[in-house]
Amino acid sequence: MRRAFDEDLQELQNQMLELGSMVGEALARSVDALKRQDMEASREVMRNDMKINEKRFAIEADCLRLIATQQPMARDLRSIAAVLEIITDLERCADYAAGIAKITLMIGKEPFIKPLIDIPRMLEKDLSMLDRALKAFVDRDVDAARRIAAEDDDVDALYDQINNELLAFMLQDPRTIRQATRLLWVAHNLERFADRITNICERVVFTVTGEMREMNIQEPEAEPQ
Amino acid sequence: MDKIRTEHLYFYYGRKQALWDINIAIPERRITALIGPSGCGKSTFLRCLNRMNDTIPRTRAEGRVYLDGQDIYSPDTNVVELRRRVGMVFQRPNPFPASVFDNVAFGPRVLGLYSRAELADVVEESLRSAGLWDEVKDNLRQDALSLSLGQQQRLCIARVVAVKPEVILMDEPCSALDPIATLKIEDLMRALSKEYTIVIVTHNMQQAARASDFTAFMLSDAERTGQLIEFGPTADVFTRPRDKRTEDYITGRFG
Secondary structure, three states: OOHHHHHHHHHHHHHHHHHHHHHHHHHHHHHHHHHHOOHHHHHHHHHHHHHHHHHHHHHHHHHHHHHHHHOOOHHHHHHHHHHHHHHHHHHHHHHHHHHHHHHHHHHOOOOOOOOOOHHHHHHHHHHHHHHHHHHHHHHOOHHHHHHHHHOHHHHHHHHHHHHHHHHHHHHHOHHHHHHHHHHHHHHHHHHHHHHHHHHHHHHHHHHHHOOOOOOOOOOOOOOOO | OEEEEEEEEEEEEOOEEEEEEEEEEEEOOOEEEEEOOOOOOHHHHHHHOOOHHHHOOOEEEEEEEEEOOEEOOOOOOOHHHHHHHEEEEOOOOOOOOOEHHHHHHHHHHHOOOOOHHHHHHHHHHHHHHOOOHHHHHHHOOOEHHHOOHHHHHHHHHHHHHOOOOOEEEEEOOOOOOOHHHHHHHHHHHHHHOOOOEEEEEOOOHHHHHHHOOEEEEEEOOOOOOOEEEEEEEHHHHHHOOOOHHHHHHHOOOOO
């Protein structure tokens, strides 16, 4: 029953996965270009962001077409609604990659104040979370989605570490402030990327159970004294 | 508030079992849709609610059907009065071959209302609540059968409303109508639900999703004909049904 519709849903999911791999690649390239201080590669990441935006709009149009023509209900409706949300998160993830590329251009060829160690670690973690979150969606695996979302804490920890380290540099030598704040902004982009993956994990749970629930509720930070 | 409640309702056509242990509480002044594949018992169930099935020989209902807490299958029930309180609209519009006015005035006349002025008031009020007044007010003497099918169906609703029922049962009221006439009936149902409890049987799932507050899904399997599988707020049933069988049906993966 409804074979054509099932195929359409499958194709929608494939398109979403394709968008996901474009986004993962963009992030990997943006950090790689930063490490190598490769301006042309950074500009390429920024140009490529347009393609990602277009892909996202194309998938959104497909979602709307399926809603209008197939009147999906229940799990079908939830899957399509989830895809709509996930592609929005993916598109924003790509913006973080483009953001990193832009920062690389701003840093230019100026020597790094320190070797990049934790930023590549954050990248690795982000990419792994992205891949597994999309796989959890395909597998409709709620347990995996919950585990992946919990890993956002690891990314936050790396971000805090980078933050503290760069602060120390800035305190020691104010001449590092300009580059340190830029590197901090790179780390921030990588940290936000993982937050978006957490959103994707929430959509996996929603697709399977119909429950909408925030997964990583951040404790409000203590007021500065 | 529940207007109608059934407890362990079973129904039989002769020896053929048609409803299996239906327990449901139908909320007052809301629209409840009954959906399910052909032969799932939804029309049979609807017709139990005003004992319309009594008119079919060798049928038998077991269990309880309460209207405002009173069992309508108890021996002292006045069935004519029951059917006034629980009116019915059918699949094909079935106006009498008479004028628009006489169609609507029929029920009130049977109930003993003869004053021309009062009848005129009731007819106008009923036609207004059925959303038909503006289309027929200039010629209430015209033959009801000269109206379009959609108008005829609204006339039938006016005829039901004229006897001031509490519940309106609708058995696929739009299946003979075009999409525009269908949407008019759905709008009308929404307006009527402010005053009346409405129970509608529909084959059109989109209609149930659009037009009802609560949805009941019924199904038959090899052993038991006419089971109530799931009942809940329409928004929940169509976005996250609890039962896999409901899910399969509303997503079109049934059968």
